[in-house]
Amino acid sequence: MWDYNDKVKDHFRNPRNVGYIKDADGVGLVGSMACGDALKLMFKLDGEQRIEDVKFQTFGCASAIASSSALTELIKGKSLDEAARVSNKEIAEYLGGLPEQKMHCSVLGRDALLAAIDNYRKKSRGEQPEEVQVASDVVCACFGVTRQEIERTVRENKLSTVEEVTNYTKAGGGCGGCVPQIEELLTEINASPPPVREAQPKAAKKRLTTIQKIQLIQETIDREIRPQLQKDGGDIELVDLDGDMVVVSMRGTCSHCKVASFTLKFVVENKLREFVSDSLRVVEASSAEAGDEA
Amino acid sequence: MNVYLDNNATTRVAPEVVEAMLPLLADLYGNPSSMHSFGGQVGTQVQRARDQLAALIGADPVEVVFTSGGSESDNMAIRGTLMSMDGRKRHIITTRVEHPAVRGVFQHLGKTGYRVTEIPVDSDGALDVDMLENAISSDTALVSVMWANNETGVIFPIERIARICKERGVVFHTDAVQAVGKLPIDLSRTPIDLLSLSGHKLHAPKGIGALFVRKGAKMVPLIIGGHQEGGRRAGTENAASIVGLGVAAELAASQIQTENREVRRLRDRLQQGILKSCKDAVLNGKHRLPNTLNVSFKYIEGESILLMLDEVGISASSGSACASGALEPSHVLRAMGVPFTAAHGSIRFSLSRYTTQAEIDYVLEKLPPIVDRLREISPFIDDESGKPVELTL
Numbered sequence: 313m314w315d316y317n318d319k320v321k322d323h324f325r326n327p328r329n330v331g332y333i334k335d336a337d338g339v340g341l342v343g344s345m346a347c348g349d350a351l352k353l354m355f356k357l358d359g360e361q362r363i364e365d366v367k368f369q370t371f372g373c374a375s376a377i378a379s380s381s382a383l384t385e386l387i388k389g390k391s392l393d394e395a396a397r398v399s400n401k402e403i404a405e406y407l408g409g410l411p412e413q414k415m416h417c418s419v420l421g422r423d424a425l426l427a428a429i430d431n432y433r434k435k436s437r438g439e440q441p442e443e444v445q446v447a448s449d450v451v452c453a454c455f456g457v458t459r460q461e462i463e464r465t466v467r468e469n470k471l472s473t474v475e476e477v478t479n480y481t482k483a484g485g486g487c488g489g490c491v492p493q494i495e496e497l498l499t500e501i502n503a504s505p506p507p508v509r510e511a512q513p514k515a516a517k518k519r520l521t522t523i524q525k526i527q528l529i530q531e532t533i534d535r536e537i538r539p540q541l542q543k544d545g546g547d548i549e550l551v552d553l554d555g556d557m558v559v560v561s562m563r564g565t566c567s568h569c570k571v572a573s574f575t576l577k578f579v580v581e582n583k584l585r586e587f588v589s590d591s592l593r594v595v596e597a598s599s600a601e602a603g604d605e606a
Numbered sequence: 607m608n609v610y611l612d613n614n615a616t617t618r619v620a621p622e623v624v625e626a627m628l629p630l631l632a633d634l635y636g637n638p639s640s641m642h643s644f645g646g647q648v649g650t651q652v653q654r655a656r657d658q659l660a661a662l663i664g665a666d667p668v669e670v671v672f673t674s675g676g677s678e679s680d681n682m683a684i685r686g687t688l689m690s691m692d693g694r695k696r697h698i699i700t701t702r703v704e705h706p707a708v709r710g711v712f713q714h715l716g717k718t719g720y721r722v723t724e725i726p727v728d729s730d731g732a733l734d735v736d737m738l739e740n741a742i743s744s745d746t747a748l749v750s751v752m753w754a755n756n757e758t759g760v761i762f763p764i765e766r767i768a769r770i771c772k773e774r775g776v777v778f779h780t781d782a783v784q785a786v787g788k789l790p791i792d793l794s795r796t797p798i799d800l801l802s803l804s805g806h807k808l809h810a811p812k813g814i815g816a817l818f819v820r821k822g823a824k825m826v827p828l829i830i831g832g833h834q835e836g837g838r839r840a841g842t843e844n845a846a847s848i849v850g851l852g853v854a855a856e857l858a859a860s861q862i863q864t865e866n867r868e869v870r871r872l873r874d875r876l877q878q879g880i881l882k883s884c885k886d887a888v889l890n891g892k893h894r895l896p897n898t899l900n901v902s903f904k905y906i907e908g909e910s911i912l913l914m915l916d917e918v919g920i921s922a923s924s925g926s927a928c929a930s931g932a933l934e935p936s937h938v939l940r941a942m943g944v945p946f947t948a949a950h951g952s953i954r955f956s957l958s959r960y961t962t963q964a965e966i967d968y969v970l971e972k973l974p975p976i977v978d979r980l981r982e983i984s985p986f987i988d989d990e991s992g993k994p995v996e997l998t999l
């Protein structure tokens with residue numbers, strides 16, 4: 313049984329600001345069903361560009377719900393710049409502390425907020441808003457944790473061990489294959505000052521016919537995805553394309569990683585979006601068809 | 607009200623068992639191996655317990671080796687058998703859904719030169735027995751398949767698998783920790799070589815169990831030393847717990863039929879009530895133990911459900927990642943292809959002979975509002991329609 317303090321329990325039992333804002337100015341969504349936690353955060357600004365109202369919906373354990381609730385209390389009335397400076401550490405402190413293995417829940421809140429702010433800024437610049445920042449540089453394939461997320465969390469919480477990184481971000485908590493990479497990252501991050509963030513422009517992609525799309529997807533799978541998977545004992549097969557929905561059958565990359573199928577989907581989707589089209593979605597063919605033997 | 611519905615994790619020690627054990631924890635402290643009659647009377651009680659346990663499973667008393675529990679029995683059966691073969695055969699077969707006490711041993715063996723085949727299950731949790739049969743080769747040393755699954759209660763066709771293994775000359779072990787006391791078992795008619803059981807799943811204390819070792823089965827002991835348990839497991843016997851296990855076995859044997867009818871009735875009542883009154887609730891597993899109910903509440907998370915149940919005095923368990931302290935959901939549900947939407951929200955209710963209808967009705971009163979509340983918080987449920995929405999990720 314987790315040792316939650318009374319404040320965490322209170323925010324779990326009576327979460328503040330649960331719900332939905334119909335005409336929200338910014339909406340952020342992070343996590344996924346596969347990970348076991350997901351948070352949707354939305355806010356509305358007042359005339360002075362301060363957060364007038366904020367609501368959330370969370371799928372997750374008690375600490376995820378409590379962290380979301382705490383976050384909304386913390387950012388109410390703040391300007392977006394002020395809100396963006398609220399760290400996951402402050403969320404945890406507001407709650408009087410979280411069990412070490414549950415720190416990733418506070419990071420989730422922080423990420424949802426940044427995604428919502430990003431969503432608002434893109435919308436106000438007239439760009440196509442994306443609800444989620446698509447991860448570009450995945451370090452932990454099991455949980456889809458990017459280099460950027462790890463770096464930000466390490467800096468904000470002054471983390472120094474892989475175990476801490478796992479508790480805060482889940483990275484390294486699946487098959488463990490990325491542990492050496494996290495170690496390297498830790499050394500690198502803790503040796504250098506924070507860099508100035510630069511935006512990564514996405515190359516414009518031309519319109520494709522369905523046949524061209526299938527060909528390009530197949531090529532991308534053959535060239536970019538399958539060799540990597542096969543190296544680890546996994547495999548992938550293109551089954552169907554239905555509009556923007558790519559149906560694949562997959563096999564896990566490492567036998568210990570029970571969420572491999574989810575993460576694969578994540579990695580595959582990113583690759584296909586990078587090389588084929590931004591709007592592609594990957595779904596897995598029913599797992600019964602992909603009878604594999606471990 | 608306090609309602610304990612986590613009997614697959616552990617059970618209440620039966621009052622009759624406690625009563626039988628107390629003298630051995632107080633006055634009767636002799637060593638069962640001693641020559642004097644003070645120890646001898648303890649030895650007699652241990653022997654009686656061996657008879658009682660053997661009767662429950664249709665074994666000969668000399669085939670019963672007392673151990674410290676299910677995990678030790680599993681380790682002893684698998685590793686002891688392989689050790690006796692001196693590595694002549696290097697292939698071992700198990701399933702994807704074993705308890706860690708078997709799974710962990712196989713994973714370890716897989717790293718030390720054995721070839722491991724894990725047989726998959728279908729979405730009902732049923733094992734592909736044909737695939738198992740086809741996987742057996744001349745290099746196969748041992749097959750280990752659990753009798754009933756601890757998470758879903760799904761029962762495997764152990765008699766059939768045992769016969770296949772016998773025909774093919776392969777040693778067969780079954781982890782029957784969840785089956786003993788809940789299903790009729792007759793080892794005199796089923797060619798099982800090794801069977802693990804654990805006391806605390808059938809109303810005996812924790813830390814006591816047994817391994818059935820069929821006469822003639824070759825096995826190197828894991829714990830070497832004294833001559834106890836016929837040289838198969840050294841160490842002075844845990845006399846009080848052994849006596850407790852004996853009484854628990856006798857209770858189970860005498861009540862298994864009537865008890866199971868009542869337990870099944872209550873389980874079915876709980877099941878129907880939940881499926882009727884909770885939205886997006888789906889049943890996991892078909893062909894199950896009478897006491898087990900594993901339901902997934904889609905779009906909400908198991909730990910949250912457990913905590914809210916806990917606050918109203920209901921104890922259950924979850925295959926959710928968060929609840930177990932792991933980061934990933936149950937390997938059993940994943941092996942069944944239960945989607946993540948449901949695996950994280952799975953709750954196991956497991957009943958016992960002590961469960962009452964009033965308790966079941968209490969759960970049926972408390973659970974639906976908890977599910978509704980968490981659905982309100984969930985981003986996967988649309989506020990207005992109350993229907994699941996697909997989140998674009």
Ligand SMILES: Cc1ncc(COP(=O)(O)O)c(C=O)c1O
Binds near residue numbers: 614676752754756781
């Ligand atoms: C199927 C199964 N096997 C093995 C065990 C381990 O038994 P024990 O706790 O007695 O070591 C358990 C119980 O947790 C179980 O459910």
